[in-house]
Amino acid sequence: MAGGGLSLHGGGAERFEAKSATRDPAPVKALVLGLGLGFFALFLLLPLVVVFAEALRKGLAAYLAALADPDALSAIRLTLIAAAISVPLNLIFGLAAAWAIAKYEFRGKALLTTLIDLPFSVSPVIAGLIYVLVFGTQGWFGPWLAAHDIKIVFAVPGIVLATLFVTVPFVARELIPLMEAQGTEEEEAATVLGASGWQTFRHVTLPNIKWGLLYGVILSNARAMGEFGAVSVVSGHIRGLTNTMPLHVEILYNEYQFAAAFAVASLLALLALVTLALKVAIEWRARRAAEESHR
Amino acid sequence: MSITVSGISKRFGAFAALSDVSLDFPQGELVALLGPSGCGKTTLLRIIAGLETADAGTILLDGEDATSKHVRERQVGFVFQHYALFRHMSVFENVAFGLRVKPRNQRPPEAVIRKKVMGLLDLVQLGWLAERNPAQLSGGQRQRIALARALAVEPQVLLLDEPFGALDAKVRKELRRWLRQLHDELHVTSIFVTHDQEEALELADRVVLMNKGRIEQIGAPSEVYQQPASAFVYGFLGSSNLLRGRVEHGALSFGANRFAFDALSGHEGREVTAYVRPHDLNISRRAVKGSIPATVRRVLQIGALARIEATGAGDGTLYEVELPRRDFAELSLTPGEAVHLVPGALQVFAPDPG
Numbered sequence: 001m002a003g004g005g006l007s008l009h010g011g012g013a014e015r016f017e018a019k020s021a022t023r024d025p026a027p028v029k030a031l032v033l034g035l036g037l038g039f040f041a042l043f044l045l046l047p048l049v050v051v052f053a054e055a056l057r058k059g060l061a062a063y064l065a066a067l068a069d070p071d072a073l074s075a076i077r078l079t080l081i082a083a084a085i086s087v088p089l090n091l092i093f094g095l096a097a098a099w100a101i102a103k104y105e106f107r108g109k110a111l112l113t114t115l116i117d118l119p120f121s122v123s124p125v126i127a128g129l130i131y132v133l134v135f136g137t138q139g140w141f142g143p144w145l146a147a148h149d150i151k152i153v154f155a156v157p158g159i160v161l162a163t164l165f166v167t168v169p170f171v172a173r174e175l176i177p178l179m180e181a182q183g184t185e186e187e188e189a190a191t192v193l194g195a196s197g198w199q200t201f202r203h204v205t206l207p208n209i210k211w212g213l214l215y216g217v218i219l220s221n222a223r224a225m226g227e228f229g230a231v232s233v234v235s236g237h238i239r240g241l242t243n244t245m246p247l248h249v250e251i252l253y254n255e256y257q258f259a260a261a262f263a264v265a266s267l268l269a270l271l272a273l274v275t276l277a278l279k280v281a282i283e284w285r286a287r288r289a290a291e292e293s294h295r
Numbered sequence: 296m297s298i299t300v301s302g303i304s305k306r307f308g309a310f311a312a313l314s315d316v317s318l319d320f321p322q323g324e325l326v327a328l329l330g331p332s333g334c335g336k337t338t339l340l341r342i343i344a345g346l347e348t349a350d351a352g353t354i355l356l357d358g359e360d361a362t363s364k365h366v367r368e369r370q371v372g373f374v375f376q377h378y379a380l381f382r383h384m385s386v387f388e389n390v391a392f393g394l395r396v397k398p399r400n401q402r403p404p405e406a407v408i409r410k411k412v413m414g415l416l417d418l419v420q421l422g423w424l425a426e427r428n429p430a431q432l433s434g435g436q437r438q439r440i441a442l443a444r445a446l447a448v449e450p451q452v453l454l455l456d457e458p459f460g461a462l463d464a465k466v467r468k469e470l471r472r473w474l475r476q477l478h479d480e481l482h483v484t485s486i487f488v489t490h491d492q493e494e495a496l497e498l499a500d501r502v503v504l505m506n507k508g509r510i511e512q513i514g515a516p517s518e519v520y521q522q523p524a525s526a527f528v529y530g531f532l533g534s535s536n537l538l539r540g541r542v543e544h545g546a547l548s549f550g551a552n553r554f555a556f557d558a559l560s561g562h563e564g565r566e567v568t569a570y571v572r573p574h575d576l577n578i579s580r581r582a583v584k585g586s587i588p589a590t591v592r593r594v595l596q597i598g599a600l601a602r603i604e605a606t607g608a609g610d611g612t613l614y615e616v617e618l619p620r621r622d623f624a625e626l627s628l629t630p631g632e633a634v635h636l637v638p639g640a641l642q643v644f645a646p647d648p649g
Contacts, residue, residue: 185379188346189441191366192373193393193448203396207383289383 051269054262066260067267074240075248075264078159082231082244083224086164090220094171095213101172102179103187116172119165127165128233131158154236159244162230167220174216178209211286215279222275226268296357296370296451296484297322298343303352305338305508312338313349314508323482325475327499329489331531335508336488337456343486344454345369356451369452372445372483376457378437380429386440387425390415393448415443418477435466442474446481455487459494471498492532496520504528526644529570536576536614538569538641547641550609554585558643569641573617577637578603578626586635589614591628596620603628605636 016022024032056063066072100106101113119127133139135152145152152158186208190200206213228246235242237251245268252261298320305313313335320326328336341347343354345366353362361369380389388395390412394403403411416422419439429437438458445453458474459467475498478485489495495502496516504511504519504527512524523529540549542562547554547569558569579586588608595602601623603616614636618626628634 185375185377186381189373189375189379189381189444190392190396192344192346192371193396193444194367195392195396196367199396203392204381 048269051262051265054258055266057262058259062259063263063266066257066263069260071240071243072248072260072264075243075245076267078156078243079225079245081156082160082163083221085160086167086224087217087221089164090167090171091213091217093168094175094216094220097172098175098179101176102182103184113176116169116176119168124162124166124227124229125233128162128230131161131165131234135161153234154238154242156242158234159231159242162234163224163227166227166230167224170220170223171213171216174212174219175209178212179205182208211282211289215282215286218275218278218282222271225271298452298484298486299355299358300339300343301353301355303339303342303349303354305335305342305347305349311508313342316352316508316510318503318510318513320484320486322484324500325478325485325487325498327487327489327495327502328505329492329495329502329531330505330511332490333507334505336490336505339505340454340456340486340488343452344371344373346373370448370450372448372450372453374438374441374445374453374455374458376460378429378434378441378461380437380441380444382429384429385425386416386421386427386429386432387412389429389440390444390447392444411447412443415447416440418446419443433466434462435470438462438470439473442477446483450483453483453485455485457488457490459491460489467494474498496532504531506531523642526568526570529642529644534573534615536571536573537612538571538638539566540569541566542643547643549587552585552587554638554641556641558641562643562645567643569643571638571641573602573615574600575639575641576614576616577639578605578616578618578628579635579637580626582635583637586637587614589634589636591630591632591634593630594623594628596623605634608633 067076097112097116101109132153135141135145135158137146137153139153152161186204187200190204195203226246227244228250231244232247232250235244235247237243237247239251243251245264249261249265249268252258252264298318300316300318300320303313303316304311316335316339328339330336338347342349345361345364349362353360355361356364356369381392384392391408394408394411397403413422413425416425419442421436421439421443424432424436424440429440432440442455442458459470462470471494487498496519499516501513502516502519503513506527512519512528514522519528520532523532529535538547538549538554540547542548542559542565545555545559545563547556547559547567554569556569559567582588589605590608591603591605592613593604595604599620601618601620603618603623605614605616606612607614616636
């Protein structure tokens, strides 16, 4: 989704299709459609069906038992904690970064824009390793942390940090193009009318970006709950303590507890579906808002 | 409120947007800042509003130094070229905004806000649009709402940045007349920025002509039009024909032609450029003293005037002539015809020191 942004301009395809000059011949259309839909059916839809089918293979009772397992519950709790901490922080950071880039002129603006993308371009495993190297027993702050009895790596703080790192770009990337397109005139108008900085933000800026913001938060949340690589490196895989849902799925799978593994996996898949539904709903709302203000 | 601007300078990187500008805006006047794009007029307006900070100089509002006063405390109303209406608020809420964000102890009660906003919407004749969204309005309606919004906080000064710039010609003309009427009713000191000389001359009590970050001339519309202070002002306020020549014995020698005009005194012995407005050029079929032989190239008849383009017989210079339609009908010129152009008035400016 990097560089995505809400698509607010529909209707181009209709015109393209309606004109014989730009309409593709039927076989080409069939081929493109077949490739596109076929790929999605085979590689995305089928696995999704398999997840739910495997999860319920041993019946509903076994499914619920797998989810009620104390280790599974602990993994679910940790995943929720990591998301509950990292998502609000990313909301604040993303908003600040997008505001700085869209509304201020400063040295190093290009650098900040590039840095925001870094978590997308770097492998999550590397992100995890960085934290191990910095905060681990052998790391830079290792001895100091040990002396003060603070555990970061192989503990909850490390997992939160790793999650934070991989989810940083979502909110900012969503807001920067939106805020740049809207410019600063409305804020200026509010200031001239006597509004304070907070009033301007609360009554003018925020309502203008709320859909983009929500969209970024939802994507950020989905990634926070689903992250595997970075979290895996810093977690230490201590059952009931430092396992998140994706890690728990892997452990169960490696222990040949397929039904249980798929049961937990089905929760993650469900999260993905909810995210998708929310995303569609928000896009629809945003498009309607845009249409209303373009009529 | 009167405004005094003194010694204002502003640079954007290497570009000098304003160089040592000093100006007075008396109470209650409607003043136009007129100039080509990039002349610094919008920057000056934004500095007066407090949206931009000057590098040097001071702004006095009613004789009081406001240079370091925040835009929030300057009591100015600002109207933006692209309206800058709050897109997610209804028209009513847009106009009410300035009242609603007042500190709690100064904020009027809801009933007062409602009455005031509806009063302003009636003033701009758009009361029936109160519940609409800005996007559902036409450009002209949006700009009137923007004006109502600016007036809601009872500003001492009204600043308008190219207020009609984004509108089409017909609406622009209507709004212009309407703004003048509104100003005559309210008498708020108003400054508007424009690059349209017709708009400035028609609407303003006084016109400030700006070029390259400096003031070229200040005066009433008729004054700047009839007595332009510089070649720039002359050229900016209307079309002009150029005659280059040498002043000898109080007359401009120009090829084989010699024109004697009062305007030429003081330029004796100099190479000068004389300017003639298209309506100050006459066309004659016979050569008269000082006339310029030319060939008619193109004839345009639009409205009350006929516009004739002709090229000089000697050097091919293009001349533009405007004749009243009746005079043109009597002459009944056709393209290709040989004629003689007779200047009725010329203007000569001291050579630009730059």
